Amino acid sequence: MMEKGKVLYVTGNEAVVEGAIAAGCRFYAGYPITPSSEIAEEMSKRLPAVGGMYVQGEDELASINMIVGASMAGAKAMTATSGPGYSLMQEGIGLAVATETPVVIVDVMRAGPSTGIASKAWQGDLMQARFGSHSDYEIIALYASSVQEAFDLTVEAFNLAETYMSPVVLLSDGVLARMRERLYVKGQDELVIVNRKKPTESPENYLPYKRGDDYIPTIANFGDGYAVLKDSLTHDERGYYYERPDIQAKFVLGVTEKIRRNASKIYRWQEEYTEDAEVLFVASGVMGRIASVMVREARQEGKKWGVFRPISIWPFPEDALRRAARNASKVITIEMSVGKLVYPVKWTLRDGQEVSVLPWLSYEAPSPDDLLNLLEVKA
Amino acid sequence: MEITVQHPLERYIRSEKMPTTWCPGCGIGTVVQSFLKAIDELGLDPKDLVMISGIGCTGRVPHYLKFDGAHVLHGRAIPVALGVKLANPKLKVVVWGGDGDIASIGGNHLIHAARRNADLTVIMINNFIYGLTGGQVAPTTPKETVTYTSPYNPDSKPFDVIKLVAAAGATYVARWSTAYPVLLKESIKKALNHRGFSFIEVISQCPEIFGRINGFKEPYDLYLKIKKVGQIRRGISPFEAKYDWNEEISLGEFVNREEPTYLEQLEEIKKKARGEKA
Numbered sequence A: 001m002m003e004k005g006k007v008l009y010v011t012g013n014e015a016v017v018e019g020a021i022a023a024g025c026r027f028y029a030g031y032p033i034t035p036s037s038e039i040a041e042e043m044s045k046r047l048p049a050v051g052g053m054y055v056q057g058e059d060e061l062a063s064i065n066m067i068v069g070a071s072m073a074g075a076k077a078m079t080a081t082s083g084p085g086y087s088l089m090q091e092g093i094g095l096a097v098a099t100e101t102p103v104v105i106v107d108v109m110r111a112g113p114s115t116g117i118a119s120k121a122w123q124g125d126l127m128q129a130r131f132g133s134h135s136d137y138e139i140i141a142l143y144a145s146s147v148q149e150a151f152d153l154t155v156e157a158f159n160l161a162e163t164y165m166s167p168v169v170l171l172s173d174g175v176l177a178r179m180r181e182r183l184y185v186k187g188q189d190e191l192v193i194v195n196r197k198k199p200t201e202s203p204e205n206y207l208p209y210k211r212g213d214d215y216i217p218t219i220a221n222f223g224d225g226y227a228v229l230k231d232s233l234t235h236d237e238r239g240y241y242y243e244r245p246d247i248q249a250k251f252v253l254g255v256t257e258k259i260r261r262n263a264s265k266i267y268r269w270q271e272e273y274t275e276d277a278e279v280l281f282v283a284s285g286v287m288g289r290i291a292s293v294m295v296r297e298a299r300q301e302g303k304k305w306g307v308f309r310p311i312s313i314w315p316f317p318e319d320a321l322r323r324a325a326r327n328a329s330k331v332i333t334i335e336m337s338v339g340k341l342v343y344p345v346k347w348t349l350r351d352g353q354e355v356s357v358l359p360w361l362s363y364e365a366p367s368p369d370d371l372l373n374l375l376e377v378k379a
Numbered sequence B: 001m002e003i004t005v006q007h008p009l010e011r012y013i014r015s016e017k018m019p020t021t022w023c024p025g026c027g028i029g030t031v032v033q034s035f036l037k038a039i040d041e042l043g044l045d046p047k048d049l050v051m052i053s054g055i056g057c058t059g060r061v062p063h064y065l066k067f068d069g070a071h072v073l074h075g076r077a078i079p080v081a082l083g084v085k086l087a088n089p090k091l092k093v094v095v096w097g098g099d100g101d102i103a104s105i106g107g108n109h110l111i112h113a114a115r116r117n118a119d120l121t122v123i124m125i126n127n128f129i130y131g132l133t134g135g136q137v138a139p140t141t142p143k144e145t146v147t148y149t150s151p152y153n154p155d156s157k158p159f160d161v162i163k164l165v166a167a168a169g170a171t172y173v174a175r176w177s178t179a180y181p182v183l184l185k186e187s188i189k190k191a192l193n194h195r196g197f198s199f200i201e202v203i204s205q206c207p208e209i210f211g212r213i214n215g216f217k218e219p220y221d222l223y224l225k226i227k228k229v230g231q232i233r234r235g236i237s238p239f240e241a242k243y244d245w246n247e248e249i250s251l252g253e254f255v256n257r258e259e260p261t262y263l264e265q266l267e268e269i270k271k272k273a274r275g276e277k278a
Helices: A012-023 A037-046 A060-072 A083-088 A090-099 A126-131 A147-164 A174-178 A245-260 A285-300 A318-324 A342-348 A368-378 B028-042 B058-064 B077-087 B099-105 B107-116 B161-167 B181-193 B207-213 B219-229 B262-273
Strands: A006-011 A027-030 A053-056 A077-081 A103-111 A117-121 A140-143 A167-173 A180-185 A229-231 A269-272 A279-282 A305-310 A312-314 A330-335 A354-359 B049-053 B068-071 B092-098 B121-126 B172-177 B198-203 B230-232 B248-256
Touching: A006 A012, A012 A037, A012 A077, A012 A103, A012 A147, A012 A167, A012 A174, A012 A180, A027 A037, A027 A060, A027 B077, A037 A053, A053 A060, A053 B077, A053 B262, A060 A077, A060 A083, A060 A090, A060 A103, A060 B077, A060 B107, A077 A083, A083 A090, A083 A103, A090 A167, A090 A229, A090 A245, A103 A147, A103 A174, A117 A174, A126 A140, A126 A167, A126 A312, A140 A147, A147 A167, A147 A180, A167 A174, A167 A285, A174 A285, A229 B058, A269 A285, A269 A318, A279 A285, A285 A305, A285 A330, A285 A368, A305 A318, A318 A342, A330 A342, A342 A354, A354 A368, B028 B058, B028 B121, B028 B181, B049 B058, B049 B077, B058 B068, B058 B092, B058 B121, B077 B092, B077 B099, B077 B107, B077 B262, B092 B099, B099 B107, B099 B121, B099 B161, B107 B161, B121 B181, B161 B172, B161 B198, B161 B248, B172 B181, B181 B198, B181 B248, B207 B219, B219 B230
Parallel strands: A027 A053, A027 A077, A077 A103, A103 A167, A140 A167, A229 B068, A279 A305, A279 A330, A330 A354, B049 B068, B049 B092, B092 B121, B121 B198, B172 B198, B230 B248
Antiparallel strands: A006 A180, A103 A117, A140 A312, A269 A305, B172 B248
16 A cells, blocks of 8 residues: 655654654564664654564664665565664674675764763764774764754665665754654655666576676665675675775775765755855754754844855765855854864865854753853844 | 685685685684584575674684675674664574674673564674684683783683573573584574574684683694583583583573563554554
8 A cells, every 4th residue: 555645743753763664674673772762663653554663772783784784685674773872783783884784773962971961962073983993994974953864864765775775874963853843755657766777697606796887886685696795804705804905995995885876865964144154153943943943033134154064964964065165254164062073174174264163062952042142142 | 736626515615715814723623614514404495594793703604604694793783683683674684793793892782682582693703702803802711821912811700601591581502512513503593483582692702812822732632631520411401511621611592491581572563553452
C-alpha cells in the first residue's frame, strides 16, 4: 500500500522517526540516552509494525556495530545517541567508513563535556562529527534546524548513505529534539528514495572495492552470493588485507576522495540577504533559524546584514560561503558553544576577512533580541 | 611448482590468501578444518554462510574462507553478527574469536547474546594469551602460567567462560580441545543446527608465544599438555566443569536445550505490533 502524505504536530525526535521509516529504515539499534531516547521509544513501537526490527543494544558499542552488521546484510539501519554515547560510537563509525557500509547515526547534541547536562542542548559536536574516529577519512554530516527539516534530512541522510556507501551523521540538538512543530510527512510518491547499487558482474569477476569514475564502490550485501569480505583492516580491491604502502595509500584515498570528489553534490545550505551583506552571520541548526529572524529584523532597520546557514556541516559548503561573504567585512558565527563552526568558516574565507565567534553559552535557545544584546555587549 | 593434488576442502578456501598468518604448530588450523568438515557433512550452501570475527589470531579466520565475511573491530564481532542475522535471517552466522576478543573486550556482548538466545554460533578459540599482540595476559590465563604482562603469574583467577555463558542463558554450550578434532566437528554440526545461541570453546595451543614463555620447547609439548589436561566429562553441568591448568580442564557438551530464539521473539513482537494474535 502506498503511504499517503499526512500532517502531524510532533517533536524533532519524532520527525526523525517518521523520516527514517519513510526512507526505508527497517533496523534500529540504540542505547537509551537523553535527549535522544524518544527516537528509540518511538522506533520500538513503530518499526515492528512495518516489518522492521528494533534492538536495544547492551551499550552504544553494541548498537553501532549491530547497525553496521545489519547494513552489511542489506538493511537500511540507524542508531540515535547523544553526548557520551556518541563518543562511544566513534570506533564503530570508523568501521562503517573503512568497510564502506551505509548507516545513519543521529547525534542529538547535548551540553558537555563528559556527562554535562543530559537534557540540555549544545552545539559542541560539530568537529567530533567530522574527526571523531581515528585516522584519515571524510564523512557526511547534516544539521537540521526545524521539525520539518529533521524529517527531510533524515530521508536525505539515508539517501546519501546509500549513494556514497558511507556513514552519514544527522545532527540535532536538545532544543530541536523536544521542540514541537507542524510536520508534513511526505507520501511515498512525493519522496525520492535511493537504494545502494548492486553488482552486476559474475562472482568470479567481481571486485567489491573497485572504484569507478565517481570513486564509489559497488559492494554486495551478505547473502547475495559474492563471498564478499568486509575488512576493518587496510584492504585492496578484493577486500583483502595486505601490508603494502600502495594499498594503504589507495585505501585512504578511496574513503576520502569519494566524498571530496562528490562534495558539490552533497553541499546543502540556506542563505538570506547575502547579496550585499556587509556583516555576515553564520549559524547552524536552531541557532541558524534564530539568527535569520535577527537579520530579517535588522534589515527592516536598514542594516546590511546577511545570514548563512550550512546544512551540510561536512562537507562544508565552502564555495557557497565564499560567495555569500564576498562583500562582508565581518563574518560572525553564532554558536551555542565556545566555537566550532568558526573553524571551517576560517579555513574557507580569504585572508584579511575578519572572522569571529559570538558564543551563546546558555543551553536555552536565545531570542533574536538576546543575540542582539550579546552582540552589543561584545561590540 | 605445479599443484597436482587439491585439498579436499579447497572449494571453501580462498587459496589466493594462502599461506595463513598462523605460526607453525598453531591450533587454529585444526579448528578451521573441523569446521569445514562439519559444514561439508551437513551439506550447507556456502552462499548462506557468513563468518564474522574481531581482532586477534582467530579473528583472521574469515580471511581464508570463501564465504561472506567481515573482520571487524576488536571485541565487536557478536553485535555485528547479530545485526547481520536479524537483517537476513536465512543466513547462518558464525562468530570466530579468541579468548581476549570474546571474553575480555567483547565480554558484555557475549553475555547479552547468551541472554537473548541470539541465533548465532560462537566459536571461541582459547589459547590462554593475547597472541597477535605478542603475549599479554588474558582473562583466561591460568594462575600457574606466565605471560609478558604477568611475569609473576596473573594477578587474578581466570574466567571459566563456559560457566559464564551458561549462567547468562546460552542454550548450547560445549568445550573441546584441538586434541579431539572429530568430537569438535560433531559438536560444530550440532551448534550449526541449534536453534538460538550456541557457544563452543576450543582449548588450543599457541606454541610460539604461550608455549615458549611457559617452557614448552616444541609445539608438540604444548599439544601433549593440552591433550592431557583436557578430560572429557559426559552428563555434568557446566558448573561442575573444571578449569584447572594442573588438574583438569573439563571437555564435553554441557548445555543443549530448546528455548525461543531471539529471532522468534522478535517475530512475536512484530505480530503484536501489527495487532495479530501471537
